[in-house]
Amino acid sequence: MTTRPQQIIVAINPSASFGRGATVGPAVVQSLRGSGHEVTALTEPTFADLTDAARIALRRHPDALVVVGGDGMVSLGTNLVAGSRVPLGIVPSGTGNDMARGLGIPLGDTEAAIEALIEALRRPPRVIDAAIVRRDGLPDLWVASVISAGFDAVVNERANLMSWPRGRNRYNLALLRELVFLKSLGYRFTIDGVETSTHGLLVSVGNNSSIGGGMMVTPDARLDDGLLDVFVVQPLSRIQFLRLFPRVFRGTHVTDPRVSITRGRRITIEAEGVIAYADGERVGALPIEIEVVPGALRVLAPPPVVR
Numbered sequence: 001m002t003t004r005p006q007q008i009i010v011a012i013n014p015s016a017s018f019g020r021g022a023t024v025g026p027a028v029v030q031s032l033r034g035s036g037h038e039v040t041a042l043t044e045p046t047f048a049d050l051t052d053a054a055r056i057a058l059r060r061h062p063d064a065l066v067v068v069g070g071d072g073m074v075s076l077g078t079n080l081v082a083g084s085r086v087p088l089g090i091v092p093s094g095t096g097n098d099m100a101r102g103l104g105i106p107l108g109d110t111e112a113a114i115e116a117l118i119e120a121l122r123r124p125p126r127v128i129d130a131a132i133v134r135r136d137g138l139p140d141l142w143v144a145s146v147i148s149a150g151f152d153a154v155v156n157e158r159a160n161l162m163s164w165p166r167g168r169n170r171y172n173l174a175l176l177r178e179l180v181f182l183k184s185l186g187y188r189f190t191i192d193g194v195e196t197s198t199h200g201l202l203v204s205v206g207n208n209s210s211i212g213g214g215m216m217v218t219p220d221a222r223l224d225d226g227l228l229d230v231f232v233v234q235p236l237s238r239i240q241f242l243r244l245f246p247r248v249f250r251g252t253h254v255t256d257p258r259v260s261i262t263r264g265r266r267i268t269i270e271a272e273g274v275i276a277y278a279d280g281e282r283v284g285a286l287p288i289e290i291e292v293v294p295g296a297l298r299v300l301a302p303p304p305v306v307r
Contacts, residue, residue: 070094
């Protein structure tokens with residue numbers, strides 16, 4: 001195990017300056033310094049400023065980039081270090097924390113999450129896949145967890161506009177509001193060169209297993225298998241949807257005949273009037289192309305659980 005002091009950049013979510021997440025960033029910095037590491041703490045007023053500051057700090061070739069926050073901060077970190085040898089550490093303090101959940105990083109316990117981070121710094125980084133999202137007229141985007149492109153993305157957009165409640169309940173409330181306008185859409189998928197057309201209600205592409213703070217949309221997705229799981233729910237009535245929805249949190253919905261999951265390496269999704277989300281962040285309008293890049297991301301996380 002490595003014990004030498006390491007140079008670590010800690011990027012702290014600008015939105016965590018107030019509220020219950022305000023103490024997490026300083027606790028991470030203090031603990032890392034207390035463990036003998038050299039820490040550069042970045043606290044900027046906006047995500048754009050934080051991204052710029054982190055990009056400049058990475059020019060010094062640090063040993064790790066640690067992000068403090070939720071999946072939006074994971075997206076920021078992933079887009080800075082994917083494809084490089086700099087590992088990404090995560091101390092979850094956001095709303096969904098789905099990437100931390102998928103990596104086995106402790107949730108709801110800052111002290112345990114910091115301890116897991118410090119322990120991970122003593123081991124070689126874990127190597128996982130990431131995906132590149134290609135968009136018309138926009139720069140490519142790295143994604144570590146899940147891309148949503150159906151009713152789930154509509155709900156995500158609604159949830160991001162809400163300031164209350166926090167955590168999974170905000171997503172659930174947004175879902176109930178959007179149920180009033182529930183409708184399926186026509187999609188065209190190309191998965192590893194094979195084209196299909198279908199109507200879908202929920203549509204996600206998962207490198208990780210969950211979205212929305214624990215909705216196990218692609219429960220069998222693995223972060224290091226070189227594949228993406230394409231999840232589609234066929235059209236349902238509101239009553240049918242409400243019956244199926246609780247099963248998504250347990251991952252048992254995959255046995256329903258109206259649910260399909262197809263694995264592939266390169267996926268194109270086309271539909272009219274649909275906004276996609278990835279790792280909790282707005283991607284933009286379809287069409288998009290998603291391609292998995294095996295081993296593109298190094299992470300500071302507990303060893304994977306053997307399944």
